[in-house]
Amino acid sequence: MLVTGATGFIGRALCSALKERGQVFTALGRRPERAKAALPGVKDVWRWRPKMEPAPLTALQGAGAVVHLAGESVAGRWNAHKKRAIRDSRVSGTRYLVEAIGEAKSKPGVLICASAVGYYGNRGEEELTEEAAAGKDFLAEVCQAWETEARRAEEFGVRVVMLRSGIVLGLGGGALTQMLRPFKLGLGGPLGNGNQWMPWVHVEDVVGVILHAIEHASVSGPINVAAPTPVRNREFTKTLAQVLHRPAFLPAPAFGLKILLGEFADVLLASQRVLPKRIQELGYSFRYPALEGALRATLA
Numbered sequence: 001m002l003v004t005g006a007t008g009f010i011g012r013a014l015c016s017a018l019k020e021r022g023q024v025f026t027a028l029g030r031r032p033e034r035a036k037a038a039l040p041g042v043k044d045v046w047r048w049r050p051k052m053e054p055a056p057l058t059a060l061q062g063a064g065a066v067v068h069l070a071g072e073s074v075a076g077r078w079n080a081h082k083k084r085a086i087r088d089s090r091v092s093g094t095r096y097l098v099e100a101i102g103e104a105k106s107k108p109g110v111l112i113c114a115s116a117v118g119y120y121g122n123r124g125e126e127e128l129t130e131e132a133a134a135g136k137d138f139l140a141e142v143c144q145a146w147e148t149e150a151r152r153a154e155e156f157g158v159r160v161v162m163l164r165s166g167i168v169l170g171l172g173g174g175a176l177t178q179m180l181r182p183f184k185l186g187l188g189g190p191l192g193n194g195n196q197w198m199p200w201v202h203v204e205d206v207v208g209v210i211l212h213a214i215e216h217a218s219v220s221g222p223i224n225v226a227a228p229t230p231v232r233n234r235e236f237t238k239t240l241a242q243v244l245h246r247p248a249f250l251p252a253p254a255f256g257l258k259i260l261l262g263e264f265a266d267v268l269l270a271s272q273r274v275l276p277k278r279i280q281e282l283g284y285s286f287r288y289p290a291l292e293g294a295l296r297a298t299l300a
């Protein structure tokens with residue numbers, strides 16, 4: 001199996017699960033030496049700069065599955081430069097990877113490509129299964145272009161799965177790690193009015209869905225990777241505060257978030273009531289279906 005973005009938050013969790021299973025895996029990364037040091041059990045790491053060059057063909061030799069997770073982090077203040085990096089690292093990166101798959105003599109059976117619930121945009125109370133239409137904002141457009149590039153691998157007979165992940169919870173990266181400091185200091189609180197639906201998922205379930213998708217040929221196309229019980233931001237805040245035994249009375253007003261984070265604030269304030277309809281129909285059962293259990297397991 002070949003993994004891109006293997007040094008990231010989800011990539012590290014996936015690679016450590018592969019190592020535990022005794023599965024052979026290789027990686028593509030911008031700094032192979034750093035990646036080798038960060039990924040115990042990795043067989044080989046090849047250098048690849050996703051925004052700039054086709055993926056090396058040697059990396060695809062013998063790879064039955066490719067899991068493509070590389071991309072500039074969306075967290076932080078968005079300016080024109082950051083937005084270009086978010087888009088190009090995903091859209092050009094996926095195009096270059098799929099081009100290499102097209103040229104490779106032996107092709108992988110499956111390409112699992114990251115995407116995000118950002119595909120749907122800000123949708124209020126609407127329940128969002130994989131059939132829901134795409135949103136219209138920047139991230140929704142990036143996700144559509146990203147998925148379109150991934151789907152081109154189908155032309156080469158490769159099964160393609162797009163992971164529309166929610167907010168991934170775990171330690172060592174992702175949104176929860178960012179939230180912990182203010183919450184531990186008693187400075188946590190809802191974002192905006194707290195009414196927005198937050199699709200969350202435990203990192204072990206992201207890894208679980210990836211492995212399920214690799215092992216089951218019936219899984220293809222877009223897959224919502226979010227726990228079956230999305231919560232409103234207000235409830236998320238309350239549950240996290242309870243698990244940490246801290247108060248969480250300090251709301252972060254929408255206008256303050258916008259001043260601080262620019263357009264990225266809209267992502268934090270967007271309401272996305274995402275349901276994992278297809279992956280549940282395809283036989284995956286979530287290890288962490290409820291928020292409190294997921295947070296307790298993570299923060300124990």
Ligand SMILES: NC(=O)c1ccc[n+]([C@@H]2O[C@H](COP(=O)([O-])OP(=O)(O)OC[C@H]3O[C@@H](n4cnc5c(N)ncnc54)[C@H](OP(=O)(O)O)[C@@H]3O)[C@@H](O)[C@H]2O)c1
Binds near residue numbers: 071
């Ligand atoms: N974490 C979440 O909550 C979440 C939710 C929805 C969707 N996703 C998507 O899932 C994928 C993996 O998420 P993650 O949280 O594991 O991401 P991450 O921790 O930010 O890591 C992604 C990896 O991508 C590579 N990368 C970073 N910046 C890059 C750039 N400018 N150009 C090319 N490659 C770059 C890096 O690998 P190397 O340095 O080894 O090259 C990095 O380790 C991402 O595409 C993300 O958008 C994540």
